[in-house]
Amino acid sequence: xxxxxxxxxxxxxxxxxxxxxxxxxxxxxxxxxxxxxxxxxxxxxxxxxxxxxxxxxxxxxxxxxxxxxxxxxxxxxxxxxxxxxxxxxxxxxxxxxxxxxxxxxxxxxxxxxxxxxxxxxxxxxxxxxxxxxxxxxxxxxxxxxxxxxxxxxxxxxxxxxxxxxxxxxxxxxxxxxxxxxxxxxxxxxxxxxxxxxxxxxxxxxxxxxxxxxxxxxxxxxxxxxxxxxxxxxxxxxxxxxxxxxxxxxxxxxxxxxxxxxxxxxxxxx
Amino acid sequence: xxxxxxxxxxxxxxxxxxxxxxxxxxxxxxxxxxxxxxxxxxxxxxxxxxxxxxxxxxxxxxxxxxxxxxxxxxxxxxxxxxxxxxxxxxxxxxxxxxxxxxxxxxxxxxxxxxxxxxxxxxxxxxxxxxxxxxxxxxxxxxxxxxxxxxxxxxxxxxxxxxxxxxxxxxxxxxxxxxxxxxxxxxxxxxxxxxxxxxxxxxxxxxxxxxxxxxxxxxxxxxxxxxxxxxxxxxxxxxxxxxxxxxxxxxxxxxxxxxxxxxxxxxxxx
Numbered sequence: 001x002x003x004x005x006x007x008x009x010x011x012x013x014x015x016x017x018x019x020x021x022x023x024x025x026x027x028x029x030x031x032x033x034x035x036x037x038x039x040x041x042x043x044x045x046x047x048x049x050x051x052x053x054x055x056x057x058x059x060x061x062x063x064x065x066x067x068x069x070x071x072x073x074x075x076x077x078x079x080x081x082x083x084x085x086x087x088x089x090x091x092x093x094x095x096x097x098x099x100x101x102x103x104x105x106x107x108x109x110x111x112x113x114x115x116x117x118x119x120x121x122x123x124x125x126x127x128x129x130x131x132x133x134x135x136x137x138x139x140x141x142x143x144x145x146x147x148x149x150x151x152x153x154x155x156x157x158x159x160x161x162x163x164x165x166x167x168x169x170x171x172x173x174x175x176x177x178x179x180x181x182x183x184x185x186x187x188x189x190x191x192x193x194x195x196x197x198x199x200x201x202x203x204x205x206x207x208x209x210x211x212x213x214x215x216x217x218x219x220x221x222x223x224x225x226x227x228x229x230x231x232x233x234x235x236x237x238x239x240x241x242x243x244x245x246x247x248x249x250x251x252x253x254x255x256x257x258x259x260x261x262x263x264x265x266x267x268x269x
Numbered sequence: 270x271x272x273x274x275x276x277x278x279x280x281x282x283x284x285x286x287x288x289x290x291x292x293x294x295x296x297x298x299x300x301x302x303x304x305x306x307x308x309x310x311x312x313x314x315x316x317x318x319x320x321x322x323x324x325x326x327x328x329x330x331x332x333x334x335x336x337x338x339x340x341x342x343x344x345x346x347x348x349x350x351x352x353x354x355x356x357x358x359x360x361x362x363x364x365x366x367x368x369x370x371x372x373x374x375x376x377x378x379x380x381x382x383x384x385x386x387x388x389x390x391x392x393x394x395x396x397x398x399x400x401x402x403x404x405x406x407x408x409x410x411x412x413x414x415x416x417x418x419x420x421x422x423x424x425x426x427x428x429x430x431x432x433x434x435x436x437x438x439x440x441x442x443x444x445x446x447x448x449x450x451x452x453x454x455x456x457x458x459x460x461x462x463x464x465x466x467x468x469x470x471x472x473x474x475x476x477x478x479x480x481x482x483x484x485x486x487x488x489x490x491x492x493x494x495x496x497x498x499x500x501x502x503x504x505x506x507x508x509x510x511x512x513x514x515x516x517x518x519x520x521x522x523x524x525x526x527x528x529x530x531x532x533x534x535x536x537x538x
Contacts, residue, residue, distance in 0.1 A: 077346075080385070084353040089514060091360035092491040095465040096498040100516050108515045112490070115512045116349070196364040221381070222361040229365040243384045245358060246377045247369050 046268045047215035049207050054161040057219040059137035071129035073119045085109040090193035099191035101164045106130045135170040146258020147180040154269035158183045160203050195226025221245035315537045317478045322487035323430040328406035340398035342388045354378040359462040368460035370433045375399045404439040415527020416449040423538035427452045429472050464495025490514035504530050
């Protein structure tokens, strides 16, 4: 089976083509393996609130590759396994009626991955590798201009993250993103993790809007899955290495970055 | 940070020592990174039903390394990422009120991992790589004798798996395990995945017993987490590469194999 290093690029190109309305309806969200999922090309409705996922969607997690890799004895290829283990165990907590912060689960997951791989790592070393770097992630290059453009168009922007309240505050402060958001919501307040449907229901209740007036912007297929199941519009940002979950409902649009989303949304001022 | 290839072995040795009562109470479940979790050394109560997880606990998933690796262009190091992605997305389904069989999620997860890694893979190729190999896994070497010994001691044995009904039937048929079990329960019947607490509640209701009369045997920390949260006894089998979830309740015992568990349980005939 041949490797196809160009498939990511072609997916992003496809997403770009989508945004420019170059392809007819319905079109494939992705040109690669998960192309069974189709995105019906349609006008996006103007949401009353645009909710943003944070980690990987706005902030670049690959900046943690070196710290996680260093903790794992040079195995920076284990970053995806660590993040997947963290996401899995956040839902292990949610489905068993327990809660720990995303940072705590991140540390526990790094310890588990290290143990599985036979790499010696103390809890303190794991904390050092994760907590500070996670709170210091840089924004993706399109984020500042994209958020400003959405505000200029009249949209209310709210973050909705698995990070803790303190965590996301510090992340936004370090990335100079605090001023763009009308509210910062953390699942910490309801002791559940996305994509539990109740997290989206709670978020719209907090903002006093109906599901059809909400839109989620996320680079995670599982987050899109939850938002669509809750009756929201959803925009998938095809960040490098991020793919849709082929068994979930399709997003309303697939974009390569926030700039492209801006062009698809009407002015509401 | 030094690699420590011997930590797995030392963990298993520690588990063995536990089983033989060589260590004083409380002792560490693991000697490695997640050693914050302590297992109180105590007598196991005789359960009315012993529930068994299947994949990795009874059947050796590493047999899939070659088929999954082949599908991923030779990258058999991606087996753990594939399995973690599958487990995560099983809970994405559970927490968003949807359901697909474990096999379907396995295929979708392989497609996602391939897409992320830029490896070309069709849905048919992914199915071929997963479905037949998953149903043909060999049992771990201690399984036949261990199950027979538990039956000889008078225990009722029930499987409780994320695999589908058809899937686990075929798995047990191929591994010659059908005859050991009084019942086979699949989460497919309630459209939820372990470790959702409701899967354990449903299982004891099906068997007509109270939580305190149930014991789960599993090689997954997340499964132990769910069973303990549901009020069951839980025995962790420290299969190679399997570790406990350090933020969950500790299991009642950690063993290196079924033979060791047999020695810790009283005769109930």
